Amino acid sequence: MSNGIDQLSVRDLLGGAPQAVSSYLIPMYQRNYAWGEGEITQLIQDVLDEMLKQTATAGRVNPYYIGTLVVFHKNSDSNQPLYEVIDGQQRLTTLFLLASFFRNRTDIARQALRDWFQNPCVQFESRPHSSKTLLAVFNGQAENSDAQTLHTEAYNRDILNGYELIQRLVPKLCKENGASLETFADYLFHYVQIMRVQVPQDTDLNHYFEIMNNRGEQLEKHEVLKSKLMSQLEKADYNVLQSVWEACANMERYVQMGFTPAERDRLFGEQNWGELQPQNFADLSQTLVKTSTQQDSEQALPLSQLIATPPSAQNQQAQKQDKAGKKEESPERFNTVINFPNFLLQVLRVTTGKNIPLDDKRLIAVFEEHLLSKADATDQVKSFIYNLLKCKFLFDHYIIKREFTGNSDDWSLKRLKWQASNNSNDYVNTFGTEDGDSDTNRRVLMLLSALHTSTPTMVYKHWLNAALYFLFRAETVESQAYLRHLESIARCFVYDRFLAYGDGAEYYDIIYQRRGQPLTKRWSYIDETKLTFGNIANNLVFNYLDYLLWCKYYKEDSRLRSYSFSFRSSVEHYYPQNPLPGVDELPRDYLDSFGNLCLISHSKNSRLSNLSPEAKKDYYRKGGIDSIKQWLMMEMSPWTEDEIQQHNDEMLKVFKKDLESSQAHLATATTG
Numbered sequence: 001m002s003n004g005i006d007q008l009s010v011r012d013l014l015g016g017a018p019q020a021v022s023s024y025l026i027p028m029y030q031r032n033y034a035w036g037e038g039e040i041t042q043l044i045q046d047v048l049d050e051m052l053k054q055t056a057t058a059g060r061v062n063p064y065y066i067g068t069l070v071v072f073h074k075n076s077d078s079n080q081p082l083y084e085v086i087d088g089q090q091r092l093t094t095l096f097l098l099a100s101f102f103r104n105r106t107d108i109a110r111q112a113l114r115d116w117f118q119n120p121c122v123q124f125e126s127r128p129h130s131s132k133t134l135l136a137v138f139n140g141q142a143e144n145s146d147a148q149t150l151h152t153e154a155y156n157r158d159i160l161n162g163y164e165l166i167q168r169l170v171p172k173l174c175k176e177n178g179a180s181l182e183t184f185a186d187y188l189f190h191y192v193q194i195m196r197v198q199v200p201q202d203t204d205l206n207h208y209f210e211i212m213n214n215r216g217e218q219l220e221k222h223e224v225l226k227s228k229l230m231s232q233l234e235k236a237d238y239n240v241l242q243s244v245w246e247a248c249a250n251m252e253r254y255v256q257m258g259f260t261p262a263e264r265d266r267l268f269g270e271q272n273w274g275e276l277q278p279q280n281f282a283d284l285s286q287t288l289v290k291t292s293t294q295q296d297s298e299q300a301l302p303l304s305q306l307i308a309t310p311p312s313a314q315n316q317q318a319q320k321q322d323k324a325g326k327k328e329e330s331p332e333r334f335n336t337v338i339n340f341p342n343f344l345l346q347v348l349r350v351t352t353g354k355n356i357p358l359d360d361k362r363l364i365a366v367f368e369e370h371l372l373s374k375a376d377a378t379d380q381v382k383s384f385i386y387n388l389l390k391c392k393f394l395f396d397h398y399i400i401k402r403e404f405t406g407n408s409d410d411w412s413l414k415r416l417k418w419q420a421s422n423n424s425n426d427y428v429n430t431f432g433t434e435d436g437d438s439d440t441n442r443r444v445l446m447l448l449s450a451l452h453t454s455t456p457t458m459v460y461k462h463w464l465n466a467a468l469y470f471l472f473r474a475e476t477v478e479s480q481a482y483l484r485h486l487e488s489i490a491r492c493f494v495y496d497r498f499l500a501y502g503d504g505a506e507y508y509d510i511i512y513q514r515r516g517q518p519l520t521k522r523w524s525y526i527d528e529t530k531l532t533f534g535n536i537a538n539n540l541v542f543n544y545l546d547y548l549l550w551c552k553y554y555k556e557d558s559r560l561r562s563y564s565f566s567f568r569s570s571v572e573h574y575y576p577q578n579p580l581p582g583v584d585e586l587p588r589d590y591l592d593s594f595g596n597l598c599l600i601s602h603s604k605n606s607r608l609s610n611l612s613p614e615a616k617k618d619y620y621r622k623g624g625i626d627s628i629k630q631w632l633m634m635e636m637s638p639w640t641e642d643e644i645q646q647h648n649d650e651m652l653k654v655f656k657k658d659l660e661s662s663q664a665h666l667a668t669a670t671t672g
Contacts, residue, residue, distance in 0.1 A: 015116035038456035251336035281382035335402035454540035495520035533592035542599035595648025598630035613639035
């Protein structure tokens, strides 16, 4: 230990001899465990990526650092120290769940892990349900059929969901990356490192926690990148980079709100804020300089005028300027689908057209290679700054956000609009009627949310890259053209990549070489074995089908009008694989048929997996519709081999009709 900082492997963090193991207390002022599929997938994939990269290079394996754990040492017992967790509890809890997963495995050698991971070292203060859940997971009570006994109010649902995701994701991602579970476990526990940082004993913890959440972040990679970009500019252009960067960095705020009211008028149209006025970096620089000069001259009043003007009159102009900004959304209103570092890579890929990796772990290296090392780096940096502003403007107007209003939240597709009637801004539908239910806006929103919920991680969002590439190149964004492009991209992903024979098409080829034009022309090009259980490559296969079914039925059935895509991640056998006593088993071909499968939330699958179709129907009828495909399955009774085959054939007809219509549209566009 040096100056209260320990560099620890995951094994050292969670384990050690029983008499010397560290314990961690998550205090009440911390939120409860909240990581979902996106965050857990990202952590596992990051570790796998680094492990495989190091395996591919000769020499010794180096440590891989995954961040810091900020703690307060609560007792003076050096043999069994207790630490209060100030920052990093989500990562710590996930590492505990990962260690418990490997500890409870029966198909790999686990004795070595049990030798050091002997104690449930993480607990929650004054949250007995959460601590009880961690103990149950540690002791193996969340394995297989035993897991159903934990789905009661006595246990924490979010922690159980995290563990169930780990049970599914670790084998899946290891298999996809060609890594064994043993190799991954060895690398995770011995070579993945975390920095445990102790704050001084006299620290005001409540105040420190507030600082950590608001201003105590470490220097991020994108901040390092910002300094590198600035080094390519003259001082006169520093302000342009600074202004654009700060306006774009908050992904949950519409970009116009990152500027002053006067800057908004000049950049996005006076009392409009709906059109980006500058056409390049030079225009942008002149606009910001002119606005800054104007503001300075307005504020620099002579002393005699200041004395002669009453304070209320002095402030009148400033109040008028600021009034439009008073109705800015609260930080909690909108939630973005991507973070800023990954958005920077999206912009670089869109504007260069190069096949660069969409993974923020490589942020600096990618910008060094594709921008900063160029002979004309200064011009390229200027162009990127302007393109960053343009892409953020397009992103805010044409990409979904999660909107929180009142006590509810849902997907939204809205643009910022100036309301002259009350001299303020508001958020209205991007397409069609500004308020209420707009059919065109709803269809675009539904398809974007189907794409997003199929790939919830922040990295490698190819659907977003395809959307941004279209928006960036379009002179004007017309709703039907945008919808057709998104549908064409979805078809390429489903038919050309996920269901095609062989390895399928590459994302870069789909987006940049073919610009979303499908290769698959008829159903005979489809490998139907990729529609059976265990062979479905991506949840978009289910979500795109649900989108097609929604388009077909939502005008006819009121229950579908409020349907919304959610982060469903579990493929369920509607007729159970392991039915309860007294229920007949079905042949494997029918069980694993696409006709017997639907996509639901993982927690529901765990609770209901062995129930009969009739029992599942009774449960699902009490709530909303999880899956439109499942909703159609529940309309059929009884549910036997005949119904499974009939439903399978009907779903394939939906795919086939979509494929035929896409070819007809392509032929019309080509001849036209």
